[in-house]
Amino acid sequence: MIQPTHRNLAMAIFMLTCTLSAPQAFGNSVDLYFPVQPPRPGAAQRAQFTAISMDMFRERMARLGDPQLAAIRQLNGTAPDSIGLLGEIAGEWTGVDGYVTYTQDFPTVGFLQILLRGYEATREATSNRYRAEWDRRIYWLNIDGDGPGIPHLLPALELTSSYVPAVNDSFPEFYSDANVIAECTATSPCALNWVPFVSYRDPVTDYSGYPEGAADADLYFVANANGDAVAVSLDLYDANGEPDGRTPMNAGDELKLSTIGYKLDEPGFVYVLGYMDFVTIDTGVSIERKYYVPGQDFVDPNLVNLNAGPRKIKFLLEAYRENGSTPSYGFGGPFNLGFTWSGVPDFLFSGNMEALVPDGTSVQAAPSAND
Amino acid sequence: MLDTLDETPERRAQLTAGVVRRIDVRRKALSCLQATAAIGVSAGLIALAAPGIGNYPLVAWVAFAPWLASLSRLAPAAGALSGLVMGMAYIAPGRWSTFNAAIGAAGYQGATLVGYTLLFFLIFALPFALFGALDRRLHLLARGGLQRVALLRASVLASLICGIWSPFAYTPASMIVEHAPMLQLAAIGGEPLVLFVLLWPSALIAALLQSQRPMRQRIVALVPMALCLLAIAGQGYWRINSLEQAEASGAGIRLSAMPLQLDLPARASPIMLSRDRAHSSLSALELSRDSLQRAPHCELVVWPETPLQSVHQEQLCAAGPQLANKLGLPLMMQCQRRNGARNQLTAEWLRPGQTETPFHAKSSLVLLYEKPLWGEGRYSVGAPGKVFTLDAQRRLIPTICYELHSRAHLRAGVLAGGNIVVHMASFAAFARHPIDIWDQGMARLRAVEFGVPIVRASNRGPVGWIDALGRERSLSARFGHQAHCESVFSPAGAPVLHARLAPIAAWLPASMVLLLIAAGWLLSAYRPHHYLRRTHSPSSITRHNRNTQ
Numbered sequence: 032m033i034q035p036t037h038r039n040l041a042m043a044i045f046m047l048t049c050t051l052s053a054p055q056a057f058g059n060s061v062d063l064y065f066p067v068q069p070p071r072p073g074a075a076q077r078a079q080f081t082a083i084s085m086d087m088f089r090e091r092m093a094r095l096g097d098p099q100l101a102a103i104r105q106l107n108g109t110a111p112d113s114i115g116l117l118g119e120i121a122g123e124w125t126g127v128d129g130y131v132t133y134t135q136d137f138p139t140v141g142f143l144q145i146l147l148r149g150y151e152a153t154r155e156a157t158s159n160r161y162r163a164e165w166d167r168r169i170y171w172l173n174i175d176g177d178g179p180g181i182p183h184l185l186p187a188l189e190l191t192s193s194y195v196p197a198v199n200d201s202f203p204e205f206y207s208d209a210n211v212i213a214e215c216t217a218t219s220p221c222a223l224n225w226v227p228f229v230s231y232r233d234p235v236t237d238y239s240g241y242p243e244g245a246a247d248a249d250l251y252f253v254a255n256a257n258g259d260a261v262a263v264s265l266d267l268y269d270a271n272g273e274p275d276g277r278t279p280m281n282a283g284d285e286l287k288l289s290t291i292g293y294k295l296d297e298p299g300f301v302y303v304l305g306y307m308d309f310v311t312i313d314t315g316v317s318i319e320r321k322y323y324v325p326g327q328d329f330v331d332p333n334l335v336n337l338n339a340g341p342r343k344i345k346f347l348l349e350a351y352r353e354n355g356s357t358p359s360y361g362f363g364g365p366f367n368l369g370f371t372w373s374g375v376p377d378f379l380f381s382g383n384m385e386a387l388v389p390d391g392t393s394v395q396a397a398p399s400a401n402d
Numbered sequence: 403m404l405d406t407l408d409e410t411p412e413r414r415a416q417l418t419a420g421v422v423r424r425i426d427v428r429r430k431a432l433s434c435l436q437a438t439a440a441i442g443v444s445a446g447l448i449a450l451a452a453p454g455i456g457n458y459p460l461v462a463w464v465a466f467a468p469w470l471a472s473l474s475r476l477a478p479a480a481g482a483l484s485g486l487v488m489g490m491a492y493i494a495p496g497r498w499s500t501f502n503a504a505i506g507a508a509g510y511q512g513a514t515l516v517g518y519t520l521l522f523f524l525i526f527a528l529p530f531a532l533f534g535a536l537d538r539r540l541h542l543l544a545r546g547g548l549q550r551v552a553l554l555r556a557s558v559l560a561s562l563i564c565g566i567w568s569p570f571a572y573t574p575a576s577m578i579v580e581h582a583p584m585l586q587l588a589a590i591g592g593e594p595l596v597l598f599v600l601l602w603p604s605a606l607i608a609a610l611l612q613s614q615r616p617m618r619q620r621i622v623a624l625v626p627m628a629l630c631l632l633a634i635a636g637q638g639y640w641r642i643n644s645l646e647q648a649e650a651s652g653a654g655i656r657l658s659a660m661p662l663q664l665d666l667p668a669r670a671s672p673i674m675l676s677r678d679r680a681h682s683s684l685s686a687l688e689l690s691r692d693s694l695q696r697a698p699h700c701e702l703v704v705w706p707e708t709p710l711q712s713v714h715q716e717q718l719c720a721a722g723p724q725l726a727n728k729l730g731l732p733l734m735m736q737c738q739r740r741n742g743a744r745n746q747l748t749a750e751w752l753r754p755g756q757t758e759t760p761f762h763a764k765s766s767l768v769l770l771y772e773k774p775l776w777g778e779g780r781y782s783v784g785a786p787g788k789v790f791t792l793d794a795q796r797r798l799i800p801t802i803c804y805e806l807h808s809r810a811h812l813r814a815g816v817l818a819g820g821n822i823v824v825h826m827a828s829f830a831a832f833a834r835h836p837i838d839i840w841d842q843g844m845a846r847l848r849a850v851e852f853g854v855p856i857v858r859a860s861n862r863g864p865v866g867w868i869d870a871l872g873r874e875r876s877l878s879a880r881f882g883h884q885a886h887c888e889s890v891f892s893p894a895g896a897p898v899l900h901a902r903l904a905p906i907a908a909w910l911p912a913s914m915v916l917l918l919i920a921a922g923w924l925l926s927a928y929r930p931h932h933y934l935r936r937t938h939s940p941s942s943i944t945r946h947n948r949n950t951q
Contacts (some may be wrong), residue, residue, distance in 0.1 A: 272677045
């Protein structure tokens with residue numbers, strides 16, 4: 032039983048404690064001594080993120096889209112061994128792209144859909160369904176430099192699957208490449224792929240004036256009808272972000288790749304994830320179209336504890352609408368494809384392909400459903 | 403046989419005690435139910451009045467009455483519990499997800515995230531709990547007089563809410579920022595005085611609901627309060643009229659400022675700010691330049707707080723002088739500077755062609771977000787009150803995001819001669835929850851409290867300016883990517899009374915009322931014969947008894 036005197040004493044102590052200081056009322060310092068430490072950064076937290084508006088992203092993509100290329104982009108072909116991916120998004124859109132992704136949770140950022148491959152999606156008549164064909168493979172960059180034997184994911188967005196070099200197109204370097212001329216013909220066209228946000232340093236240029244201490248660059252490569260890369264080029268930007276010409280990759284150059292992520296509650300933005308250090312090109316570069324399982328086939332020290340095998344593979348639609356000077360963006364899905372990364376080669380068909388099973392990562396869904 | 407047993411005195415006593423216990427339990431249950439229902443009604447009325455939720459500010463004037471009426475019957479412990487529940491019911495609905503998102507953005511997850519969010523709201527409930535515990539004593543202190551009880555309860559609750567530290571400076575006074583004449587009271591006694599006046603009708607109605615007086619007398623008891631509110635409104639109208647006349651006559655000062663609105667998520671790329679491509683308006687620099695071409699008379703560009711990582715902010719800041727040179731105008735930009743092993747969040751005053759860059763380091767850091775609960779965080783605090791001088795008349799008080807609600811900073815800035823607040827905000831951490839709406843209401847209170855206009859540049863919030871009377875003179879949509887040149891007026895007179903009283907303003911309402919009551923006691927004590935004469939008269943005894951019921 033608390034006596035009134037004790038109660039008064041307790042009340043007085045309580046009041047004194049509460050009224051010691053109030054920074055928003057007056058004064059600045061208040062220290063509440065709870066034995067709590069801020070969370071320690073994990074591997075996922077150490078990743079470097081930057082968000083870039085989709086407007087800037089598409090402006091960058093459109094820079095190389097000459098009218099001929101834009102026309103070609105509507106004629107997507109089908110690589111061997113491909114499977115059809117189906118997604119759904121309501122509304123009328125200027126364009127819809129389809130991305131093969133998996134979901135990863137990054138503390139302080141949230142769930143991101145990590146891009147593996149990207150295509151322009153084709154609408155099924157006037158329905159809300161859009162389709163893309165995927166050859167079940169991912170592109171990897173293998174550099175015989177400081178990181179021998181470690182392939183790095185190339186999040187490749189396909190600009191066209193019907194590329195035939197022409198004298199007046201945007202890629203004179205490919206027109207002058209004997210491999211490209213031989214492989215990419217009207218009867219057997221190639222695919223042209225874009226990998227944005229590559230950091231590049233050559234051994235002779237002073238990059239001290241560049242924001243990141245390196246030139247921002249986009250990597251392009253041509254893949255033949257079988258999907259194998261036959262030519263590669265880098266599109267460079269200067270310190271102010273202005274286009275600064277193209278270059279082939281040479282021994283001694285340094286590269287740092289990024290991956291691309293999409294956050295479902297930020298449809299107007301693309302997230303660029305830096306996860307690796309610069310790697311020096313030694314004797315050459317190879318772009319591999321392989322079915323690697325990171326964590327099993329190789330271990331990347333920058334991706335500790337990543338076992339990609341059990342990751343569910345999903346299909347995400349990203350749509351844009353041009354409204355004069357203010358375009359709008361939206362996501363459809365992501366849709367579970369019914370298999371994990373380790374199940375990709377053996378996958379034949381699943382009811383999920385037609386039933387369209389959202390993975391629960393839509394903005395309204397509970398985060399626990401992100402797997 | 404049983405009937406016979408019931409006839410024994412012991413049995414009768416047992417039965418009577420049992421009935422009394424049952425009645426007592428039922429009475430307590432009923433009382434608990436009534437108290438809970440009253441809290442529910444009050445919480446509903448508060449939600450109806452709150453900005454960004456119901457938006458009916460008139461309801462705010464009576465919203466606390468049901469709870470206060472239910473509180474007066476409770477014992478201190480039950481009162482404290484009632485207060486705790488009321489405090490949570492007042493603040494948490496409609497706001498939980500907002501602050502949960504912000505604490506989550508600071509890196510906390512799972513049970514820790516829920517725990518911190520709960521703690522965050524419990525701190526808001528603390529003044530209510532304390533008030534609930536004290537309430538019965540307040541009644542004793544006021545000796546039962548209706549008007550005294552109402553004044554004492556309203557003033558003590560207002561002082562506790564404003565005086566006890568909370569992690570976000572929101573109080574119920576923000577509900578009535580649309581009532582501009584009443585808001586002018588803040589120039590005298592700040593938000594605590596406004597809150598006191600706001601709670602007064604609720605407290606008086608609560609007392610009247612408990613009173614046994616005839617209805618006519620209860621209505622008459624409202625008259626003094628109504629007259630006071632009318633007088634306050636009259637003073638407010640007079641103040642508004644005076645400043646409008648000053649503005650129309652060309653007194654005071656004017657500033658053409660361009661606050662920028664951006665729509666960037668957390669961890670935006672620095673190129674979203676610094677990219678410099680011709681004929682484009684996608685970056686902050688490109689947008690500013692594009693807008694300045696349409697408004698060549700503009701004198702100053704203000705960028706909002708930028709949601710960049712530290713390393714990127716440092717890079718951007720290194721390019722700051724170049725950015726000002728490219729714009730050809732003074733640019734106020736948020737940066738980070740190294741301060742020993744830690745960083746400071748700064749507002750940089752970049753002027754074209756000037757090598758020296760004055761800066762203000764943020765003087766009030768946000769708990770859990772910019773400073774941890776325990777130990778030293780990444781950032782160190784700066785000194786409050788820095789003023790940037792545009793010319794002899796125009797002196798700007800730079801304010802970074804939540805620092806707008808640091809009265810220490812605004813007070814020091816105003817007393818140092820600052821006459822326009824330039825606010826750089828970013829609400830990116832709140833994931834488009836309506837925090838900017840609540841912040842806007844609080845900003846309007848700050849403008850009146852210190853008698854200065856506020857120019858607001860914002861990321862993921864509205865931009866524009868608030869005049870010194872707390873009125874929104876120009877306000878954009880909540881989200882967008884735009885810049886307009888605003889012609890801002892400041893009375894630029896002597897600091898208002900609250901600017902001087904700010905350090906003690908929170909405790910003024912309770913202190914004033916307690917002093918008045920003490921003065922009443924003293925007067926009574928020095929007039930014993932008069933009192934005796936009155937109390938000896940049978941009619942005065944009846945009157946006295948009626949008054950105390």
